[in-house]
Amino acid sequence: MTEVIKAKEPFRFYTRMHLSELTGLKASNLIQLLELIKRVPGSCIYHHTHRFLQQHQYLSPEPPNDFAYWVTEILGEDELGEKLASIDTVEYTSIHALRQAISITIEGYLEENILAKLRFARSGEEFYFIKSISFIVPTSFVVYDLNSFEEVLKKITMDSIYFHIFEARLRLERKNNDFSNWLENSLGRVKLANEISKLDPYTRTLDGLKNKILELINIYK
Amino acid sequence: MAKIEDYIPIVGESVINDLRLLADRLKGRLVQHINSTAVGGGVAEILNRMVPLLNELGVNTKWDVIKGGEQFFEVTKKFHNVLHGRIENITKQDFDIFMEASNYNINNLETYGDIVFVHDPQPIALINKKKDNKWIWRCHVDVSNPYEVVWDFLMNFIIKYDSAVFSAPSFSRKLSIRQFLISPSIDPLSDKNKELPQEIIEAVLNKYKIIRNKPIITQISRFDRLKDPVGVIEAYLKVKKHIDCQLVLAGGSASDDPEGLKVLEEVMEKSKLDQDIHILLLPQNDIEVNALQRASDVIIQKSLKEGFGLTVAEALWKKKPVVASNVGGIPLQIKHKYSGLLCHSLDGAAFELKQFLSSPAYAKKMGENGHQHIKDNYLLTRHLREYMLLFLSLFHKEDMVYL
Numbered sequence: 001m002t003e004v005i006k007a008k009e010p011f012r013f014y015t016r017m018h019l020s021e022l023t024g025l026k027a028s029n030l031i032q033l034l035e036l037i038k039r040v041p042g043s044c045i046y047h048h049t050h051r052f053l054q055q056h057q058y059l060s061p062e063p064p065n066d067f068a069y070w071v072t073e074i075l076g077e078d079e080l081g082e083k084l085a086s087i088d089t090v091e092y093t094s095i096h097a098l099r100q101a102i103s104i105t106i107e108g109y110l111e112e113n114i115l116a117k118l119r120f121a122r123s124g125e126e127f128y129f130i131k132s133i134s135f136i137v138p139t140s141f142v143v144y145d146l147n148s149f150e151e152v153l154k155k156i157t158m159d160s161i162y163f164h165i166f167e168a169r170l171r172l173e174r175k176n177n178d179f180s181n182w183l184e185n186s187l188g189r190v191k192l193a194n195e196i197s198k199l200d201p202y203t204r205t206l207d208g209l210k211n212k213i214l215e216l217i218n219i220y221k
Numbered sequence: 222m223a224k225i226e227d228y229i230p231i232v233g234e235s236v237i238n239d240l241r242l243l244a245d246r247l248k249g250r251l252v253q254h255i256n257s258t259a260v261g262g263g264v265a266e267i268l269n270r271m272v273p274l275l276n277e278l279g280v281n282t283k284w285d286v287i288k289g290g291e292q293f294f295e296v297t298k299k300f301h302n303v304l305h306g307r308i309e310n311i312t313k314q315d316f317d318i319f320m321e322a323s324n325y326n327i328n329n330l331e332t333y334g335d336i337v338f339v340h341d342p343q344p345i346a347l348i349n350k351k352k353d354n355k356w357i358w359r360c361h362v363d364v365s366n367p368y369e370v371v372w373d374f375l376m377n378f379i380i381k382y383d384s385a386v387f388s389a390p391s392f393s394r395k396l397s398i399r400q401f402l403i404s405p406s407i408d409p410l411s412d413k414n415k416e417l418p419q420e421i422i423e424a425v426l427n428k429y430k431i432i433r434n435k436p437i438i439t440q441i442s443r444f445d446r447l448k449d450p451v452g453v454i455e456a457y458l459k460v461k462k463h464i465d466c467q468l469v470l471a472g473g474s475a476s477d478d479p480e481g482l483k484v485l486e487e488v489m490e491k492s493k494l495d496q497d498i499h500i501l502l503l504p505q506n507d508i509e510v511n512a513l514q515r516a517s518d519v520i521i522q523k524s525l526k527e528g529f530g531l532t533v534a535e536a537l538w539k540k541k542p543v544v545a546s547n548v549g550g551i552p553l554q555i556k557h558k559y560s561g562l563l564c565h566s567l568d569g570a571a572f573e574l575k576q577f578l579s580s581p582a583y584a585k586k587m588g589e590n591g592h593q594h595i596k597d598n599y600l601l602t603r604h605l606r607e608y609m610l611l612f613l614s615l616f617h618k619e620d621m622v623y624l
Contacts, residue, residue: 020402024395128390157235
């Protein structure tokens, strides 16, 4: 029987619930969209690049972000929609960098497609900017080793997994997801931590992501 | 009345545990809901279910109702209509009547809550009693295109609240106070949405002489021009040219609404064009609505204007493919081609109905996606969670709140 390695620091699971705050800001065309993307709070950019992932988790893989969806379905700019949908969110470790990538993509498209400036959304179909307000609550689950970590992971809510994978890395700018951070720094499980880090969580359902992490734990246990 | 644990088999224990976590953070605070009626209407319906559940979770919640005479409610109905964009003559006398009743309530209704939660325009002026407690105004009306004179009048009160809540992003405006998006919800355990035995569904079909020998298209709505029942018949007739099917238009009686009666007459006249059109004047009977939705092959909601359009959520909850207009809160419930089909015109509606009727596997997938979307986002449990988060937001101004 292998010896159970105890972590230097325990891992506490948190959960995260969110509320959508309206801004009253809306865009009818690409110029307005771009201008607002550049100046709205980071919580808006976060909301519109992650909302679909949470609300439509059963539709993944590759859920579009709100910008891509609106540009495609409402403005009919399929090519730009595809470019926005394929922005590799996992490559960015801050909202600031993600915002820039989105802005540059739209600017580049507008330079090459001048007529795109003339397309307007119908009344009522404008892009409405919304902020994501996160409420982070500690759960009662605290673990010291890989086995207990695995057991809790099996039963924890999707909101908790969402918080530790997406919100911690990008919104709290921890550079890496919480699971990999703990596995590497407190438990010394570098390989497992790296494998989880390498996953692109944006191309999976939350349920699929959870199963993949459990599968990796089993391989590296 | 359902208990909170009755929802566990539907949404899972972890969702209910999260509600308990939030309720713990609200211990010691008293929430007071205020609206204009204890029975009838969507607001009363939701409060009747929510208030007991919040109390059961441990959030001390009370509910009070303002008083107002016939004249006051006639004025507030006019306000409601013009906020929806309808044109009506609003006079100075109307505003005087509104303020007279409001002043009576200001003097006679005690606002004792730590959080006072005011629903809709009728009690809005109570904000003039605000002391150091927190006040929320919840707008259930589509105010995307309101009559500005009335909206400006209401704004005098709105800006005194701590926060406002709207049902759809398109209802929001630039405001000097915080505003949140909270959609209404359906209760999966209510008569309108609970599972029904096949015998009940068959009995309802028999009662209305509907034979299931061809696909059924249904719209559940009162006979109101904004629900476009005549347009539904026209779309159906276009479909009927290619696919043998039947149409059910079912809604509440319109006996107290002269315009509704006129619409009903037009619908009856139009329905003579096809023998497979069933016009059902239903009394308030949630089980029958439930049965008709469950017996249908496709649900249509071809509204010209909608507050939120909960009939769409009801249909999706029953895994039905839905064709619906892209108005009000409907696009929140349906992502085009993911969880249903959105339309902008009569021809579009007819085309999409044909698509569903000729592609059952596609229709089934849309219905299943829709069901999951409603389960994740539009059930009463989500509504409870967001209301508790809303209460907590009154005491936290930041975007990331650690509780």
